[in-house]
Amino acid sequence: MVANLVKFVDSAAWSIRAKKVTRRLAWLRHLETLLAFLGGGIWMAGYWPSSAPRNGPVRSWRELSLFLADGRNSLLLLGAGSVLLYHVMSFSLSQLHAAQVRADGLHRAAARGDAEALSRLVRELEGREVVSCPRPATSYLLAGGINALNSEGWAPVHLAATAGADRALRVLLRSRAEVSAVGAGRATPLMLSAEAGHDKTLRLLLASGALQGISLENSDGNTALHLAVREGHSECIHRLLRARADPSAINAQGVTPFGITRCQKFTESVLNSSQLSTRDAFFEVFNQRSVARTSEVEDPQDACQPLPSSASSRRASPVMTPRRSATGSPTLTVRSCGSVLDVPVVAAEDSALEELFAEATRGGLRLSNANAISSVVTEGTSRSSPTPPNELGGVPVKITGLACLVAVASPGVLRRLVAEPVGPRGSESLQEDNKLSYFRIVGLVGEGSFGSVYEACDMRPSPGGSQVLGDRRCALKILHRRQYLAQDMLARAKRERQVLKAARHPFIVRLLCAFRTPGNEMALVMEYCPNGNLNDLIVRKGRPGLSEAITRKLLAEVLLALAYLHDELDVVFGDVKPDNIVLDTCMHAKLTDFGLAKVNVSRGGGSCGFEGSMFFVAPEVTPAAARYSPAVDIYALGLVAWVCLTGGRPTEVLEERSDAIGWRPSLLGITSNSRFDQGQKSGREQRLPPVSHEALRNWLDERRSKAETRATPRELSDLAFSFVDTTTESEPLKRGRASDLRDHPFFVESDFSPRLHDSGDWAALLPACDWPRSPGSVATQDSWSWSGPRS
Numbered sequence: 001m002v003a004n005l006v007k008f009v010d011s012a013a014w015s016i017r018a019k020k021v022t023r024r025l026a027w028l029r030h031l032e033t034l035l036a037f038l039g040g041g042i043w044m045a046g047y048w049p050s051s052a053p054r055n056g057p058v059r060s061w062r063e064l065s066l067f068l069a070d071g072r073n074s075l076l077l078l079g080a081g082s083v084l085l086y087h088v089m090s091f092s093l094s095q096l097h098a099a100q101v102r103a104d105g106l107h108r109a110a111a112r113g114d115a116e117a118l119s120r121l122v123r124e125l126e127g128r129e130v131v132s133c134p135r136p137a138t139s140y141l142l143a144g145g146i147n148a149l150n151s152e153g154w155a156p157v158h159l160a161a162t163a164g165a166d167r168a169l170r171v172l173l174r175s176r177a178e179v180s181a182v183g184a185g186r187a188t189p190l191m192l193s194a195e196a197g198h199d200k201t202l203r204l205l206l207a208s209g210a211l212q213g214i215s216l217e218n219s220d221g222n223t224a225l226h227l228a229v230r231e232g233h234s235e236c237i238h239r240l241l242r243a244r245a246d247p248s249a250i251n252a253q254g255v256t257p258f259g260i261t262r263c264q265k266f267t268e269s270v271l272n273s274s275q276l277s278t279r280d281a282f283f284e285v286f287n288q289r290s291v292a293r294t295s296e297v298e299d300p301q302d303a304c305q306p307l308p309s310s311a312s313s314r315r316a317s318p319v320m321t322p323r324r325s326a327t328g329s330p331t332l333t334v335r336s337c338g339s340v341l342d343v344p345v346v347a348a349e350d351s352a353l354e355e356l357f358a359e360a361t362r363g364g365l366r367l368s369n370a371n372a373i374s375s376v377v378t379e380g381t382s383r384s385s386p387t388p389p390n391e392l393g394g395v396p397v398k399i400t401g402l403a404c405l406v407a408v409a410s411p412g413v414l415r416r417l418v419a420e421p422v423g424p425r426g427s428e429s430l431q432e433d434n435k436l437s438y439f440r441i442v443g444l445v446g447e448g449s450f451g452s453v454y455e456a457c458d459m460r461p462s463p464g465g466s467q468v469l470g471d472r473r474c475a476l477k478i479l480h481r482r483q484y485l486a487q488d489m490l491a492r493a494k495r496e497r498q499v500l501k502a503a504r505h506p507f508i509v510r511l512l513c514a515f516r517t518p519g520n521e522m523a524l525v526m527e528y529c530p531n532g533n534l535n536d537l538i539v540r541k542g543r544p545g546l547s548e549a550i551t552r553k554l555l556a557e558v559l560l561a562l563a564y565l566h567d568e569l570d571v572v573f574g575d576v577k578p579d580n581i582v583l584d585t586c587m588h589a590k591l592t593d594f595g596l597a598k599v600n601v602s603r604g605g606g607s608c609g610f611e612g613s614m615f616f617v618a619p620e621v622t623p624a625a626a627r628y629s630p631a632v633d634i635y636a637l638g639l640v641a642w643v644c645l646t647g648g649r650p651t652e653v654l655e656e657r658s659d660a661i662g663w664r665p666s667l668l669g670i671t672s673n674s675r676f677d678q679g680q681k682s683g684r685e686q687r688l689p690p691v692s693h694e695a696l697r698n699w700l701d702e703r704r705s706k707a708e709t710r711a712t713p714r715e716l717s718d719l720a721f722s723f724v725d726t727t728t729e730s731e732p733l734k735r736g737r738a739s740d741l742r743d744h745p746f747f748v749e750s751d752f753s754p755r756l757h758d759s760g761d762w763a764a765l766l767p768a769c770d771w772p773r774s775p776g777s778v779a780t781q782d783s784w785s786w787s788g789p790r791s
């Protein structure tokens with residue numbers, strides 16, 4: 001009865017919440033039905049109550065009360081009545097629902113997120129299309145089909161995206177609704193969900209084909225990224241950046257997405273400003289109204305200036321002249337609306353804004369500066385510097401505010417750039433001032449479990465003076481504070497920095513500097529490797545993987561790096577996998593990500609336990625493991641070789657085991673970043689040995705038996721097979737040391753022997769740099785061949 005009542009409320013209110021309650025109470029209905037059946041069974045079995053009249057109907061109240069006094073009779077009647085009532089009600093309510101759904105039409109159902117109603121309507125719509133004879137009840141309501149715009153210019157898919165109704169959206173998309181339909185103001189569903197901050201909806205849309213339209217602009221020229229940034233939805237910003245949304249897209253006001261952020265920060269600061277005149281002036285400027293009416297303005301000359309609108313401000317944009325001050329430091333002179341403002345340029349391209357922003361927070365922003373900054377913000381990157389860039393030591397002056405990408409892209413930390421740092425400060429020598437402003441973010445390169453890696457321009461001045469070194473590319477890795485505090489990873493972050501700082505090797509990424517951001521996150525600035533990582537290369541190449549010559553060269557480079565780490569630094573890398581092998585401009589392999597490195601290994605240092613990336617972890621690395629040796633790196637290298645040479649062939653065993661532990665390999669079975677460490681392991685994970693070993697050994701055995709029967713598969717030559725076989729032995733001692741493996745026939749017998757006496761030698765061994773410069777050109781590298789001279 002209760003369930004029926006709720007169902008009634010549900011249908012009457014058409015509320016999604018009530019529907020959920022109904023679903024949760026479904027068990028009550030089942031219970032009732034069960035009881036009814038039980039009662040029926042008892043009845044049929046002949047257990048009729050003795051007190052009930054046996055012949056004829058009940059004739060008096062007394063007889064009825066006697067009949068009901070028996071609990072079994074009451075129960076039976078109650079159950080039967082309830083079941084009957086339920087079916088009568090469901091029939092009438094479904095009729096009512098159908099009528100209402102038709103009356104609502106697709107649009108209202110989509111806005112409500114009513115997936116059931118949408119399915120029903122879509123079925124009707126499709127039925128109408130098939131018979132091509134509109135039914136009178138639906139033809140009017142469904143006119144225009146699934147992509148029809150309502151009177152306000154929205155299609156159902158827009159309304160579902162705005163409401164964040166994923167189920168409804170799925171129904172619409174399954175019914176071939178246009179995923180990038182253009183609605184009022186040229187808005188697409190992607191823009192609407194980004195603006196509303198529905199991260200899951202955004203993901204659904206991107207996965208359903210909205211990726212193609214990621215750079216579409218609405219009537220204001222805003223992309224989805226602009227809108228997500230404007231509303232401060234950091235999860236959505238992350239997702240869009242990962243989907244390669246363009247962070248430098250410029251809207252009609254000439255503002256990039258991160259220019260918008262600056263604008264917001266500035267607005268916030270002025271809102272908090274104690275000076276009424278400043279606040280008013282700012283609003284006047286930003287609301288693009290005349291300030292002539294404002295009586296509190298400081299500068300009457302400025303007050304009569306027209307305010308910047310997209311077109312007029314471009315004509316009357318402030319003149320920004322880079323020059324050198326008496327002390328030799330670069331200065332940006334902003335002339336706007338009759339006033340002049342000298343802003344020292346530290347190094348980052350948005351330092352002018354920083355300066356003005358600081359002035360605003362101090363509450364001393366003059367109207368003239370407010371005007372200037374509004375123009376700057378409005379103009380964004382569209383305005384070029386009036387003087388040649390070399391006047392500022394080769395740095396082109398652009399005001400884009402891109403540095404806040406880091407702040408915005410780290411979840412929920414928009415305020416961190418300007419807020420007081422929170423949490424404990426490290427006692428070590430990490431820099432405390434805002435070093436982040438010396439790096440101009442160009443884009444997101446990769447994301448791991450503990451940090452995001454950005455491509456950035458290093459704009460630090462040279463050690464001796466204020467001269468900016470120029471546009472040097474670097475990789476900026478921000479270790480998310482949230483992650484490393486939550487998982488007690490501070491020690492890990494410090495160890496990564498420590499090993500990177502100590503390592504000086506051509507095949508290990510070089511650490512340029514390390515510091516803390518104002519949000520107290522740790523930042524590592526490394527040499528930038530623009531050709532992506534080995535995993536990307538393998539995925540692009542597809543099966544059966546890379547050629548043996550390429551693989552040999554890349555493995556040799558990694559082997560040299562490992563030999564250096566093991567023998568000279570006494571470090572176990574601990575996380576060898578294709579994702580952590582990045583490719584520099586000349587396609588040389590370099591190891592990156594020392595988060596799991598173990599130091600002082602021969603002296604019993606490092607930790608034990610289950611650590612590493614799931615696919616590449618050696619069999620001896622188990623939760624119960626004692627300290628492990630450099631052999632774990634050799635094992636992982638063998639797996640990398642196998643993956644390179646076969647394209648990462650997944651096996652049934654692998655997939656089965658992956659399912660069992662809830663880890664899903666990608667198509668090629670190699671892209672998982674999953675890490676299992678002591679902090680995360682569950683009981684189930686502890687019982688299972690590493691997933692890849694058994695699969696690999698099975699595969700190797702199978703291949704060996706095929707080789708014996710002369711049915712050799714073409715993926716692996718005998719030498720390559722032997723290398724994989726040796727390095728992935730279950731017994732760590734049998735795998736060999738990195739320095740010995742350089743003499744493995746896989747290298748030696750193919751006219752190639754990796755040797756490195758010092759970093760210069762290796763460079764001399766390499767042929768002229770004829771590797772592809774950009775990741776895009778890699779896919780066509782079937783004809784790659786490489787053979788180095790013997791040392």
Ligand SMILES: Nc1ncnc2c1ncn2[C@@H]1O[C@H](COP(=O)(O)OP(=O)(O)OP(=O)(O)O)[C@@H](O)[C@H]1O
Nearest residue numbers: 446448449450451453475527528529533579592593
């Ligand atoms: N120096 C670099 N140059 C270019 N790309 C890099 C560089 N360092 C890292 N990357 C890219 O960034 C991605 C993530 O970096 P990294 O592995 O260091 O992050 P992480 O959070 O430690 O990841 P994981 O989850 O593997 O521990 C790498 O897969 C790589 O593609």
